[in-house]
Amino acid sequence: MTLRIGVIGTGAIGEDHIRRITNTLSGAKIVAVTDVNVEQAKAVIKNQKLDAKLYESGHGLIQAKEVDVILVTSWGPTHEEFVLAAIAAGKPVFCEKPLATTAEGCARIVESEVKHGKRLVQVGFMRRYDKGYYALKDVVTAGKIGEPLIVHCAHRNPVVGDNYTTDMAITDTMIHEIDVLRWLLDDDYVSVQVVYPRKTQKASSHLRDPQIILIETAKGIRVDVEVFVNCQFGYDIQCEVVGETGIARLPEPANVLMRSEAKRSVEILTDWKKRFIESYDIELQGFIDAVNQGQPNGPSAWDGYAAAVTADACVKAQQTGEIVPVTMKQRPAFYNK
Amino acid sequence: MTLRIGVIGTGAIGEDHIRRITNTLSGAKIVAVTDVNVEQAKAVIKNQKLDAKLYESGHGLIQAKEVDVILVTSWGPTHEEFVLAAIAAGKPVFCEKPLATTAEGCARIVESEVKHGKRLVQVGFMRRYDKGYYALKDVVTAGKIGEPLIVHCAHRNPVVGDNYTTDMAITDTMIHEIDVLRWLLDDDYVSVQVVYPRKTQKASSHLRDPQIILIETAKGIRVDVEVFVNCQFGYDIQCEVVGETGIARLPEPANVLMRSEAKRSVEILTDWKKRFIESYDIELQGFIDAVNQGQPNGPSAWDGYAAAVTADACVKAQQTGEIVPVTMKQRPAFYNK
Amino acid sequence: MTLRIGVIGTGAIGEDHIRRITNTLSGAKIVAVTDVNVEQAKAVIKNQKLDAKLYESGHGLIQAKEVDVILVTSWGPTHEEFVLAAIAAGKPVFCEKPLATTAEGCARIVESEVKHGKRLVQVGFMRRYDKGYYALKDVVTAGKIGEPLIVHCAHRNPVVGDNYTTDMAITDTMIHEIDVLRWLLDDDYVSVQVVYPRKTQKASSHLRDPQIILIETAKGIRVDVEVFVNCQFGYDIQCEVVGETGIARLPEPANVLMRSEAKRSVEILTDWKKRFIESYDIELQGFIDAVNQGQPNGPSAWDGYAAAVTADACVKAQQTGEIVPVTMKQRPAFYNK
Amino acid sequence: MTLRIGVIGTGAIGEDHIRRITNTLSGAKIVAVTDVNVEQAKAVIKNQKLDAKLYESGHGLIQAKEVDVILVTSWGPTHEEFVLAAIAAGKPVFCEKPLATTAEGCARIVESEVKHGKRLVQVGFMRRYDKGYYALKDVVTAGKIGEPLIVHCAHRNPVVGDNYTTDMAITDTMIHEIDVLRWLLDDDYVSVQVVYPRKTQKASSHLRDPQIILIETAKGIRVDVEVFVNCQFGYDIQCEVVGETGIARLPEPANVLMRSEAKRSVEILTDWKKRFIESYDIELQGFIDAVNQGQPNGPSAWDGYAAAVTADACVKAQQTGEIVPVTMKQRPAFYNK
Ligand SMILES: NC(=O)c1ccc[n+]([C@@H]2O[C@H](COP(=O)([O-])OP(=O)(O)OC[C@H]3O[C@@H](n4cnc5c(N)ncnc54)[C@H](O)[C@@H]3O)[C@@H](O)[C@H]2O)c1
Ligand SMILES: NC(=O)c1ccc[n+]([C@@H]2O[C@H](COP(=O)([O-])OP(=O)(O)OC[C@H]3O[C@@H](n4cnc5c(N)ncnc54)[C@H](O)[C@@H]3O)[C@@H](O)[C@H]2O)c1
Ligand SMILES: NC(=O)c1ccc[n+]([C@@H]2O[C@H](COP(=O)([O-])OP(=O)(O)OC[C@H]3O[C@@H](n4cnc5c(N)ncnc54)[C@H](O)[C@@H]3O)[C@@H](O)[C@H]2O)c1
Ligand SMILES: NC(=O)c1ccc[n+]([C@@H]2O[C@H](COP(=O)([O-])OP(=O)(O)OC[C@H]3O[C@@H](n4cnc5c(N)ncnc54)[C@H](O)[C@@H]3O)[C@@H](O)[C@H]2O)c1
Incomplete structure (x- = not known):
């Protein structure tokens, strides 16, 4: 039909x-x-x-x-x-x-x-529909690295406009990690913390950039996400899961390997639209x-709710510098798989 | 419609x-x-x-x-x-x-x-519709490595059945390189030669495996293709274009990078069906x-004809050990772009 | 003489x-x-x-x-x-x-x-005498990635004995990062925090493993060091410096690239003695x-002192879960370069 | 003493x-x-x-x-x-x-x-004393790729002077491959052939550049060596041994991995003196x-003699376009190991 x-x-x-x-x-x-x-x-x-x-x-x-x-x-x-x-x-x-x-x-x-x-x-x-994340989840779920313990992520953008504000690093940018990692780990978040590294001179005066968001999950997994939206060099998504017996890393997009001008190099995308097209x-x-x-x-809808609650906690953590709990309602049985 | x-x-x-x-x-x-x-x-x-x-x-x-x-x-x-x-x-x-x-x-x-x-x-x-070859052609056509001079290729299969014969290395296996390289280089073939390396013990007694096919194009570009259909380790397609100012290599399929068991590793496909799916x-x-x-x-149809003529010359080169010319009819103007 | x-x-x-x-x-x-x-x-x-x-x-x-x-x-x-x-x-x-x-x-x-x-x-x-760190410092000092903002590190060991205690993750293991990063960044530390991810089942009962140490420097650079001494897979030292315009990563030790058993792979050392030999x-x-x-x-001697003070702060941070300041005496002019 | x-x-x-x-x-x-x-x-x-x-x-x-x-x-x-x-x-x-x-x-x-x-x-x-070649020989000798069948090599130089002649591609440049491959494979050469790809416009008028030298060994192994002395991009030495069960490749020199200017890149040496320093x-x-x-x-001295005889055959193959036998005296028992 x-x-x-x-x-x-x-x-x-x-x-x-x-x-x-x-x-x-x-x-x-x-x-x-x-x-x-x-x-x-x-x-x-x-x-x-x-x-x-x-x-x-x-x-x-x-x-x-x-x-x-x-x-x-x-x-x-x-x-x-x-x-x-x-x-x-x-x-x-x-x-x-x-x-x-x-x-x-x-x-x-x-x-x-x-x-x-x-x-x-x-x-x-x-x-969740990206082949790379899918392959990564496969590896994790198959137990090839044992139980996951830590996830190191980065979400990097070449540059953002002047209207991009500090909280948008959470609500517009890291929101994708918030969702995909819950799915990847089959886990829920319990607390978040935000730390601000030295600020890049490339960011507008009102924007804290880069930021590092530290998350703890119900299973005790620790996630760190570097959000850096004026990194200049490209649109660069990294995700590395450290497990009890090994480490698995999100594939880089396949691209031609060049040898030229005294470099071996592979192009990094700069346009986010192409990354998950x-x-x-x-x-x-x-x-x-x-x-x-x-x-x-x-x-x-539950995943949408969970992302929203987590994003709220992250924004609060941005503002307070504190470790902020992520408090969700009880999940309706309806959403159990 | x-x-x-x-x-x-x-x-x-x-x-x-x-x-x-x-x-x-x-x-x-x-x-x-x-x-x-x-x-x-x-x-x-x-x-x-x-x-x-x-x-x-x-x-x-x-x-x-x-x-x-x-x-x-x-x-x-x-x-x-x-x-x-x-x-x-x-x-x-x-x-x-x-x-x-x-x-x-x-x-x-x-x-x-x-x-x-x-x-x-x-x-x-x-x-020709593979994103990797497409990206490679883009790099070559854009002049990023200057004029192409040499192409190094490999077409490797983990294993073939007993009914696979020496000429099938050309007609069933290398036929894809024959077509895609004509397109990649926008060129025609003028001669071919086949040399036989030491034979793998993994091949059936009647099969010469591996083989190396050496091709010369109208522009003078030299192509070498290693065909190795009992390589054991995986389905592995390599293509490297050496140009006047740089080298470009067909991307490896993207896959999870693992650290485990004292190795950094990336899986190689073993099923050819998945490689160009x-x-x-x-x-x-x-x-x-x-x-x-x-x-x-x-x-x-002209590309189909060109592939057939080239394959015939390669099979003759297999049998004679000689450098065999690739002789085609005049291309009808109909097929000019 | x-x-x-x-x-x-x-x-x-x-x-x-x-x-x-x-x-x-x-x-x-x-x-x-x-x-x-x-x-x-x-x-x-x-x-x-x-x-x-x-x-x-x-x-x-x-x-x-x-x-x-x-x-x-x-x-x-x-x-x-x-x-x-x-x-x-x-x-x-x-x-x-x-x-x-x-x-x-x-x-x-x-x-x-x-x-x-x-x-x-x-x-x-x-x-400091490792060619890899040396090359990394060269890149950073030459300004090829702009001002450094963040450093992501990992210090992984395949396994440790039963007598290895939680504080040794600092005093025996991370002590090398403590020194080399001060030198790499030409900076001093101002505070440290330790968070404990989910514990690996491979560690002895009294040992917190892995750990993540979070450091802030005088220039505001944020350093995170994953110390994981029962990671099973190898002796693995990672260091990635995120700068204003690019990222530079410590080279992996050179080793033979293998294609075998459906994997492209490079051996990871398991014996720490060989890594910096x-x-x-x-x-x-x-x-x-x-x-x-x-x-x-x-x-x-001043570097030895700085390392000791930092290690003390890290151990305190392990024990308290707090953000602990790193307080050093005034550096004698004697040690200025 | x-x-x-x-x-x-x-x-x-x-x-x-x-x-x-x-x-x-x-x-x-x-x-x-x-x-x-x-x-x-x-x-x-x-x-x-x-x-x-x-x-x-x-x-x-x-x-x-x-x-x-x-x-x-x-x-x-x-x-x-x-x-x-x-x-x-x-x-x-x-x-x-x-x-x-x-x-x-x-x-x-x-x-x-x-x-x-x-x-x-x-x-x-x-x-023979390079750690990369040494590691490669180790892998081959340990049988990790089965019996070697094919070796693909490249010897690339950014540029040569006007006094560099076609035969120097053998006697000055490929002479190192001639020796190191005999040692790597523990084998002797029986014939050589030289083919000339399309010539780069970067070479002086009297110089054939690049060249491909095709070698057959006593054990039947086929070696191909691309010699390209005006490749522009760097000093680049490649060696890949294809065996019955896998492939092993000479390590690239370790170097900092950069992310910058829309590229992941690693520097390639341009000065040959540093490559094997x-x-x-x-x-x-x-x-x-x-x-x-x-x-x-x-x-x-026997190795010096074998290299000289092989180089002579290669130069003859350059001049005649023929497959030229490599004929050596009987090896004195003195030089057996
Ligand atoms: N998943 C992703 O990667 C992704 C990417 C881009 C955008 N988005 C989301 O998609 C949404 C749209 O983004 P966009 O980039 O297309 O924005 P856009 O501004 O280009 O388009 C939004 C359109 O909605 C129209 N619109 C606004 N209010 C409306 C209403 N009440 N009734 C009907 N039309 C209305 C606007 O006129 C506009 O044409 C946003 O929520 C954004 O976060 C998601
Ligand atoms: N491009 C590629 O990568 C690719 C891959 C696989 C196969 N192929 C080609 O596709 C063709 C089919 O391959 P396959 O693997 O599907 O083989 P197959 O044997 O699985 O299928 C062929 C089918 O054709 C039928 N058939 C044979 N003669 C017929 C006739 N006269 N009229 C109607 N049906 C007839 C057979 O009964 C069979 O069902 C071959 O030419 C093969 O080379 C190309
Ligand atoms: N830089 C590095 O990477 C590195 C590596 C290994 C060891 N170390 C350091 O080197 C030191 C020694 O380590 P090791 O592994 O060789 O230990 P070890 O136990 O093998 O050797 C120490 C030796 O010192 C001797 N010794 C102890 N007290 C002595 C004294 N008062 N007078 C004379 N000899 C005495 C012991 O008998 C022993 O033979 C430690 O401080 C260790 O942290 C540094
Ligand atoms: N293994 C390698 O990678 C490598 C690298 C460079 C040079 N080489 C070889 O080393 C040799 C020297 O090369 P180079 O680059 O040092 O050349 P060079 O011209 O810089 O030095 C050669 C020196 O030998 C001196 N000399 C010449 N004839 C002499 C004689 N009869 N008695 C005493 N001194 C004499 C010259 O005056 C000169 O100072 C060459 O055979 C070259 O092929 C090998």
Whole structure:
């Protein structure tokens, strides 16, 4: 069956998801779109050659008969209301991160979905679909390095704009590590701490950059994440799991090995969009296939909630310099696998 | 428009292509299949949940109204007649390698396609669609290593069966290097030589293994290809281009870096099917998109002919120990880009 | 001039230094030895074919006319008295680490050397003589990565004995990072913190293993050192300096790259003695040459003191879980370069 | 016992060997020097602060009572006469490569040494003392890759002067591979062939560059050596041994791994002098120690002869384009190990 998808928000990632559903993936098509910027929505219909109806609002689109599934790619602050409406309508919904901008908002979605009684929501944490992380999880789960004890990570960006603030290092940047490491380790976080190294002169005056976030998990694993968003040299994602008998490291993206100008070298990507580009395809194809077979099975509303609670704790740790506990509600049995 | 594809030969790769067109790719569907082994065809219809008509013969399928495009994945010796029939019917045809089992057969297809006046044929040389080779060609074409002078290659297989013969090192194994290097270098071959290193004890008594094939191109580039099909350790494809100012090497597949048991290590694939698995998707999606936009633009009948002529020369070089010229007909202007 | 060296303590490293001075290095010879275990000293004289006088005590050896230079390689708790005696005798002294077992002991040596008015003491921190660290310092000093901001380190041992205690992770193991990073960064430490990851089941019950030591420097650089002494897989020393414009990593020891058994792999050393084996030669040759030209120029008594103070703070941080300041006396101008 | 060494030829490598014997190595000292350029010899005595007698000729130096051992580092064409004179005087002699400029000259030395009845001669093929080659030989000899079948090599130089001629690619450059591979494989050569790839525009008009030399050994192993002396990018030595069960590759020199400017990179040396700099120390220390214990045990006069015969065959193969046999005399039992 071909899923009929309605898209709320046809901006950068919205258009990108529309393009991949239309040209690359199989099993779904775009039948409806909406955007507060109507011109933007019209342009996307035209550029992507869609045979899709333009809706005036997200709510109208969610109610529409011909729409089976909702894709929420509008601005973060609008996500909660659209996801709640989709649940109310009993329609599966793929929501780009963040699920909601507050932990409370996420909790409301969790509650609503639990009440509905069946999974409808998937959150756009695409790193879980990256082949590298997947291979890393395979190694860990297979016990090839024994029990994991420590994880060393880095999330490095060449440069950020002046409007990037210190807390965005958590909410926009490290949020991906927050989700993917919970999944990788099959664990939960209990406390976080943030330390500030010497500041780079390349960052704007108001921004603490780099930062190191120290996390402890329920199993006692220690995670350290270096977030460095003006590192200049490239978009560089590192993840190394130290286990009882060995260490496994996230693969570097494959690239041509050069010998030239007195160097052996391999190019590092500078554009973050290319780093996980294939995982978006796998993520959405997985969502489509899972919905076709019953219900979504990717990152859940609970995962969105857990990420939000952890991010809040990290921001508090940034501000206080303290070790801050990560306190979550009881996980509804609904979300146990 | 959704292309309606008919498949001749539903064996290993036939079923695989059917699966990817049905579940993974976009813009085409399988509407007809045939196989001399009718049970095999029925099983594939069932397993892949196809809504496809079963034909008694390839020729019937080719003539069928509801079939727009032909996929030939039967045994090699049957390819020529089906490709010729598809051309006669004016239908685009994707033919797994080899295009035909003789250079003469390939020449007949070339002639027939030229007479038809428009490209219809694409040959299944999927390495051109591998991201690694693609990145390597990018580096070379961009002039990052100057003019290419030498190419060092290796094509290694862990082990082959007893029915694998010395000439199959050319016709089944090195055939992929033959095609991909012509494309990579944008060049033609002028002579070949084969030398036999000390034989591995792991090969069957009738098989010369390893072999080294030495090739000279029209531009004077020297290529050496080590073919070693009982190397034991893995499926290992190497390609290094030495240019006037630098060297570029085909990326190794990305994989987890392990530290364990007194080794830093990265797994090497042992199953050839996994090595280029993504390139099959890209190859067929590219074929579908190109046909939808007018005509195929991948490896042409001429490329299939060039590969066949070169393979013949290599086999002669195996047998004689001589330096054997590679003599091709004049390339029809039709195939110039 | 050939330096005439007297050795106090002919145990493992004592004999090793004797061997290298006798057979490998140039410009010095062993003329006197002593050990509380007289048989041990006699055996070394015999095995190393020394033409050396056996002394009854370290003090007698230090006073001896024919001895120009003292090498202290006895047990740690005896170092202080022999170094003080050598200074009193005005003789250059190379003392294996630790300079003294307490910060106060080190301070007494510093004071005594300052009073003497000329450098006599060198401490056996051999990592500064490792080519890898040397190359890393070169890169950092040359500004190739901009100002250093963060240093990520790991010090991993395959396994330790049952008598290895939690504090030895600092005093025996991380002591080398403590010294080499001060030198690498040309900086001083201001505070330390220790966090304990989930404990490996491979460690003895009384030992916290692994540990992570977090250090802040005067310039604000943040250092994290993973100490993991039962990591099973090998002796593995990592050091990565993150700077404002790039990252530089300590070279892995060069070794044969293997392709075998479905792996590309490079051996990791398991015996720590081999990891820095060349640096011992360079260290001692450097000491001999410097003494011949006037006075030692390697790690000074002040460096020994700084290491001791830092190690004390780390041990306190282990015990309290607090962030512990590193408080040093004022550096005597004597030790400025 | 301290060996008393006399040096004939105090040019570049002569002075370098003098320096290492004097300052770095142990067990020998320079007591006599000579050079046709007397000023040069005087300068070296002064710069290296030697307590050495200046001789008028090599022959006088060889006869001198106080000289135990001869070091021949004069120009190649003078080596034969000095080595023969040293044998006549019954003195051990270390002769820089080449042993003699002709195979006949080498044969005369072999004959003379055999007649003398005890090994006196060692040839300066220092690669055998490189730790990388040594580790590679270890792997091969230990059977870790099974029987060797193929060796792929490259010898690349950034650039050569205008006086570098096509045959020097053999006699000056590949001569090191010729020796070290015989040793690595414990094998002899039976035939050679040379093919010329497309010529780089960076080479002078009279020079064929790059070249590929194809060698067959007595055991049937096939060796290919790419010699490329204007490769621009660096001094790059590659050696990969393909065995029945795996592949082993000569280590790249250890160096700092950088992340900067959108690249992961490791520096490649450009100065050949640095590439094997440590092996000169080990080579000469080995010679000194072996002579002290009886007789030299490094590359023998027979090895010098074998290299000369092979080089002659390669030069003939360059000129004729033919497969040229490598024909050696019967190896005197004297040189069996
Ligand atoms: N998973 C990832 O890697 C990833 C990457 C990029 C963006 N995102 C997330 O996707 C979301 C969108 O990001 P973007 O980069 O596409 O932003 P964008 O600004 O390019 O696009 C957002 C679009 O939503 C529209 N919109 C806003 N409010 C709306 C509403 N109430 N109804 C309908 N349309 C509305 C805007 O007009 C705009 O066209 C953000 O939440 C972002 O965090 C995730
Ligand atoms: N590009 C690649 O990497 C690649 C990989 C595998 C196979 N191939 C090529 O694909 C072709 C098929 O290989 P395979 O491994 O799938 O073989 P296979 O034996 O598994 O399948 C071939 C199928 O064709 C059927 N068949 C044979 N003659 C037929 C005819 N006249 N009409 C209809 N059906 C017929 C057979 O019954 C069989 O089911 C071969 O030419 C092979 O070289 C290419
Ligand atoms: N820099 C390094 O990497 C490194 C490596 C190994 C050891 N060390 C240091 O070297 C020192 C010795 O270590 P080791 O492994 O050789 O120990 P060891 O036990 O093998 O040898 C010490 C020797 O000193 C002798 N000795 C003890 N007290 C003495 C005294 N008062 N007078 C004379 N001799 C005395 C002992 O009898 C013994 O033979 C230690 O301080 C150790 O920390 C440094
Ligand atoms: N193993 C290696 O890697 C390596 C490296 C460099 C040189 N070499 C070899 O070492 C030899 C010398 O090379 P170099 O670079 O030092 O050359 P050089 O020209 O710098 O030095 C040679 C010296 O020998 C002197 N000399 C020439 N004829 C003499 C004679 N009859 N008696 C006394 N002195 C004489 C010259 O005056 C000159 O000072 C050559 O054979 C060269 O191939 C080997």
